[in-house]
Amino acid sequence: GAGVSQSPSNKVTEKGKDVELRCDPISGHTALYWYRQSLGQGLEFLIYFQGNSAPDKSGLPSDRFSAERTGGSVSTLTIQRTQQEDSAVYLCASSWGTSRNEQYFGPGTRLTVT
Amino acid sequence: SQQGEEDPQALSIQEGENATMNCSYKTSINNLQWYRQNSGRGLVHLILIRSNEREKHSGRLRVTLDTSKKSSSLLITASRAADTASYFCATVNNAGNMLTFGGGTRLMVKP
DSSP, rough: OOOOOEEEEEEEEEETEEEEEEEOOTOOOOOOEEEETTTOOOOOEEEEEESSOOOOOTOOOTEEEEEEEGGGOEEEEEEEEEOGGGGGGEEEEEEETTTTOEEEEEEEEEEEEO | OOOEEEEEEEEETTTTEEEEEEEEEOOOSSSEEEEEEEETTTTEEEEEEETTOHHHEEETEEEEEETTTTEOOOOOOOOGGGEEEEEEEEEEOTTTEEEEOOOOEEEEOOO
């Protein structure tokens, strides 16, 4: 079946604007994750959804960041009042069950804040 | 903060040689996973080794895990130019609700 998809693939926005990034996980995967990767760096965990449980938001860097997962499927990561330091690749992943299992990653959204 | 730290940060070898990458971590884990990333985009899962396993093989990949030393290694045998990528280790905590990535090793295999 189809893998994890993300949109848009690239997004350029002006400082101060809001952006929404979308993730479509693999059908049937109960867990969904958002990560951020700055140029040449490792992955920084942002948020984790597991089924209908309250999401683990411990990785969100500020209250400008929020995420939703509607109907246990599609997720949207929203960054309000973007700053230049928000520029990064935002990666979404999904998995069966918990993060004990392998994660399947989408191609990412490259966000550039000018 | 990063749980896993890869070593070396960058590795350059000739095609046909073996490549060894190491990963150290700090806290107890449920399992450790290795991922590969091309061109700074999506990651591809390579192999998962559980905390009660010591060694695992998949094709040209061999992963070891030493929980007493809190370290793991990824060996790629008979490397190919197509193996050029960044390789990340990621640890899963005992609660199974957190996957923490290290900083990665950039591997370049010269043809």
